[in-house]
Amino acid sequence: MAIDERKWRTPAVVMVAGCVIAVIGMGTRGTLGLFLEPMSSSLSWSRETYALAMAIQNLLWGILLPFAGALTDRYGASWVISGGAVFYALGLWGMSIADSVLMLHISGGILMGLGSAFAAFNLAIAAMVKVVGAERRLLVMGVGTAATSMGQLIFSPMAQGMISSFGWSDALVYLSFISLLMISFAVLLPSNPEVRGEESTDQGLGEAIREAFSQRGFILLMIGFFACGFHVAFIGIHLPAYVTDLGLAPQVGAYCLALIGLFNIAGSFLSGMAGSRWSKTYGLSWIYLGRALVILGLLVAPKTALTLYVFSALMGLLWLSTIPLTTGVVAEVFGVRYVATLYGFVFFGHQVGAFIGVWLGGVFYDRYGSYDGMWWAGIVVGVLAALIHLPISEKPLPRVVAASAVA
Incomplete structure (x- = not known):
């Protein structure tokens, strides 16, 4: 059976569309850390206030992504992502006019959390992997993840330029309009859930979820992904403010985010290719251990712009390189028929970590006037995640092996 009845909707078209969605969605979202300091200063808010809004956003994203994934697996990604883009744009616009803590938490927290879940790059990548054969899936995951970093590379300096030229409120309005382009x-x-390279299965969604949660490796993958969310959310939101706390120009923070995006393009590609040849779970262990070492290097090195650029480049190599490997484990063990849903559950662990990382960052700063405690926590979390991934099995379930053989 054809993947889609419309002949123009080829794998190449799907790949380009998915990558552009990832660029816009994660690009605009990757700029939110640039607004922490100017919004907090302008509205006389504590950093915890802004951080809590971002934490709510991350947690809601994690809670809702399995449901968004289930809708995508059942009906296709088009309508799900289009609806999410509307919520996402409304959230950005609401942040631009937020004059109270409640308004910030509704717009930046709830509305953007809804938008992040239903217009998630994860759903676009899931759609992409379903239109290619099994031998190309990890590479496609790497390409899709690299696209998210391209968005960060493009939008971080762009957003900082808009903030400097027009102010934070107008900058958010412009980003709101740009995010609507995801619908196009x-x-x-x-628009259908057919999968290339796998025979159709009679397995239902509920059965697939129960099967996944019966596997110890799936639970460990959820727990281990906590570390990724903790690191990415804390650094993405608080690094620009950390830079200005050191007495450096705000542009340095924007360049740091851009460097993370730039080097993660390479990191994601390399991760996808490495996962096709070697153990994905061992690769994840090395990535998390590497993050811990990079953070340690930042703490002991002189705090200069050059140090921060080197830190950002190294962290960029490890930034979202976890995603092709984590998604790859889920797809290899359970098949790709319900990969969006199952990855959504794994991603919930990521977003719990994101909630804690971004919120505690604000709490630590407001209480101690420093982020040092959070950096040390990031080291501990990275080491623990490296250990957690070691016993996870990548062996496909017998059902998946049989389905692939028939196809």
């Missing part, structure tokens, strides 16, 4: 590309994604 979402309609190019497949």
